[in-house]
Amino acid sequence: MDSFRVLVVDDEEDFLETLVNRLKKRNLDAVGVKSGEEAVEEIREKRYDVVILDIKMPGGMDGIETLREIKRIQPLVEVLLLTGHASVETSIEGMKLGAFDYLMKPIKLEELLVKLGQAFEKKDTHDQKIRGAKIKELMRFPGRVFKQIKEEDKE
Amino acid sequence: MKGAMYRSLQRRIILVTLLVSYAPLFILGFSIYYQFYNTCRDLTEQQLRYRAQAQAAVVDLFLKEHSAILSAMADTNRFDFMVEDRNLSRILEVMNNRAGGFVDLGVINSDGLQRTYIGPYELEGLNYYDEPWFAETMARGLHVSDVFLGFRRSPHFIIAVRRQEGNRTWILRSTVDSEVFGSLVRAAQVGRTGDAYIVNRDGTFQTSPRFGGKILDPFFLPTNLFGGSTTVLERKTDGHTRLYAGTWLKNNKWLLVVNQGTEEEMSRLFATRDLEIIIICGGMLVILLATVFITRALVGRLQQNDQKVSELNAQLIQSDKLAALGKMAAGVAHEINNPLAVIQQKTGWMEDLLEEEELKQSENIEEFKNSLQKIEEHVDRARKVVHGMLGYARKMEPHLEDVDVNGTLKQTTELLANYARINNIDIQTDFGADLPIIAADQAQLQQVFFNLITNAIDAIGQNGEIRIISEKVQDQIRVHVQDNGPGMTEEQQRRVFDPFYTTKTTGKGTGLGLWISYSIIEKMGGTIAVHSRQGEGARFTVQMPIVIPEKK
Missing domain, CATH: 3.30.565.10 (Histidine kinase-like ATPase, C-terminal domain)
Structure with a gap:
């Protein structure tokens, strides 16, 4: 199976760049973008397993809007929220919108990796369930099996 | 310090309340007493004045009557008849029957020789030519003397009348019983402290006073203080105030003085005054107690309320402070956490890089690692502080x-x-x-x-x-x-x-x-x-x- 894909969204360039580098060094397929708009574009074009999203981004789309948009495009992607302040309401709102968890800045990489691991696990289970369900469904219609598989492979 | 403030407030309230309630009480008490005193005093004065006038009239009458009887005896009897002991003794008897109070009777010729004398002393044959009353009687016809010692060496006064009988002039003279006269004057004495006596113009007692002297002693008040009609004076002696009412008798040389201690006559006033003082003192005490009690309760309540208010204020201030700081904390936290996050990531990145082969050979690799470790520790310390601060906000729910x-x-x-x-x-x-x-x-x-x-x-x-x-x-x-x-x-x-x-x-x-x-x-x-x-x-x-x- 191919490596997990992580999208990091943060307006703080120094933070973003370093975190992406460190994740890459740990053999994760990490991509960093500086704004909500870029993140949405990225999500539209590519498949991601987990998005690490800063809630507070001045100018443009903020964390919550971005989250909403991401979940609309790829409902199965797991989102880890990052927050620099303890806005409980925002974090809770994020959780309601389907975020996996939230972390307070500054984060220790070890903690982040643990959360990432949990998120991947969930995503993986989810994916397998869906895949399984799809296979079961497809089994009921043998005539369409190959066609469907081909289409899925194309995606 | 606060306690002193309340104590001073309490003192001021008590002081003002007492002042406001005592002042009318005092004014009322004094004015009632003053009015009452004046009325009482006027009444006493009036009574004394009337008594002096009435008694003066009695004494005047006594003197007039005795003078008249003596004059009648002289006028109706001839010298030759009068010089007979028997006749003169009979006349004295008749006179005493009519009026009483005549001690003796003597007939004196124009040379001043007492020709005949009826009475308790041995005075026959004495010559009165040099006596002041003799000249006075010869000149005026009737003379009532001041009290004097005379030949008998005992205080007495006499009434003498002159008779012109043809070429002969003679004098009929009688001594008035000073006991009878004195008791007549003393009839005006009233009560325990009342006194009445007669003083002549030179200020000598003509009758024995009840207090402070005896007959012929000097009177301590100058007689010219007493005017034409009845005069009332107030004098203080030995701590007692006395009222003196003086009326000049008709002979214009004797002053009848009736006096009385004011304490006795005004004792009812003083009893009333004492009662008033007791009532006022009682009232003052009640007012004082009530004022102190009420003020204490009031100030105590005030102090309690103030304390409650200040406690409440302190709580409000504290919670205001906390709310403001909570808001600030959230803002500050964000601003601090972001740089902290960068520092932390950069440190981590450096650690990651130190793991690479060529850098691992560096001789200072341990120093680097150590420093990075320290940086991470202190970032963590800062993170804990900020998180603690934010914990406040988070723990609000x-x-x-x-x-x-x-x-x-x-x-x-x-x-x-x-x-x-x-x-x-x-x-x-x-x-x-x-x-x-x-x-x-x-x-x-x-x-x-x-x-x-x-x-x-x-x-x-x-x-x-x-x-x-x-x-x-x-x-x-x-x-x-x-x-x-x-x-x-x-x-x-x-x-x-x-x-x-x-x-x-x-x-x-x-x-x-x-x-x-x-x-x-x-x-x-x-x-x-x-x-x-x-x-x-x-x-x-x-x-x-x-x-x-x-x-x-």
Whole structure:
């Protein structure tokens, strides 16, 4: 199976760049973008397993809007929220919108990796369930099996 | 200081009230007394004046009558007849039958020789030519003398009349019984202190006064003080005030003086005055007691209210301060956390890079690693402070559950038992048995107790005792955490709940524990108060309202 894909969204360039580098060094397929708009574009074009999203981004789309948009495009992607302040309401709102968890800045990489691991696990289970369900469904219609598989492979 | 303010207020209220209520009382008392005194005094004066006038009239009448009888005897009898002892004795008898009071009777010729004398003394043959009254009688025809000693060497006065019988002039003379005359005058004496006497123009007593002298002694008042009609004077002697009413007799040389001590006549006034003074004093005492009592109660109530208000104010100020700081904390946290996050990531990245082969060969690799480690540690320390501060904001939303306060206290105490034991601190607990289960956030409550007990241990340092008491007081649960540490100054007590206020060494305490505890308890609708005196330890008291959990 191919490596997990992580999208990091943060307006703080120094933070973003370093975190992406460190994740890459740990053999994760990490991509960093500086704004909500870029993140949405990225999500539209590519498949991601987990998005690490800063809630507070001045100018443009903020964390919550971005989250909403991401979940609309790829409902199965797991989102880890990052927050620099303890806005409980925002974090809770994020959780309601389907975020996996939230972390307070500054984060220790070890903690982040643990959360990432949990998120991947969930995503993986989810994916397998869906895949399984799809296979079961497809089994009921043998005539369409190959066609469907081909289409899925194309995606 | 505050106490002095209330005491001074109390003093002022009492003073003003007393002034306002006593002043009319005094004015009323004095004016009533003054009016009464004047009336009484006028009445006494009036009575004395009438008595003097009436008695003067009686004395005048007495003198006129006696003079008239003597004149009648002289006018109706011839000299030759009068010089006969038998006849003169008969005439004296007739005169005394008519009027009484004649002591003796003598006939004196124009040379002043007493030809015949009837009476108790041996005066026959004496010559009165050089006596003042003789010349006076010869000149005026009738003479009433002042009291004098005369040949008999005893005080008396005489009445003498002149008779012109052809070429012969002679004088009929009689002595008036000074006892009879004196008692006539004394009839005007009234009461225990009343006195009446006659004084001549030179101020010599003509009758014996009851007090202060005897006949022929000088009278202490100058007689010219008494005017034409009856004059009343007031004089003070030996501490007693007396009123003197003087009326000149018709002969214009004798002054009848009636006097009386004012105390006696005005004793009713003084009795009234004494009663008035007693009533006023009683009234003053009642007013004083009532004023002091009411003022004390009032000021006491005022002080209580003020204290409540100031306590409330202190709480309001504290919670305002906390709210403002909470908001600020959230903003500051974001601004600090982002740079911290960058530092942390950069440090981590450097550590990652140090793992690469060529760098691993560097001789300072351990130094680098060590420094990066330190940076991470301190970033972590800063992170903890900011998170603690934010914990305040996050902990604002309590999660309600059924909480056994004693159980929570017990748990917390057990958690800290080891820490206390290491420092040789004994923890005593006294939990009230009647504490109900309340609806609260157990984790938050535990944090509060944890903070308080930890602070108590840290305050003591080594060797000491902590008492933890829980009790139900009306509709509140109170938890006291008392230590026998060094205690706190007033300044420390005032600031103890402020964020970042700590007395612990740098790095050991963030100064957020009590701040967060305060906020937690405040959210529950309770309070935390501190009572301490330097050198006597400190007592933190948590008051929580009893909130009964809803039945599920």
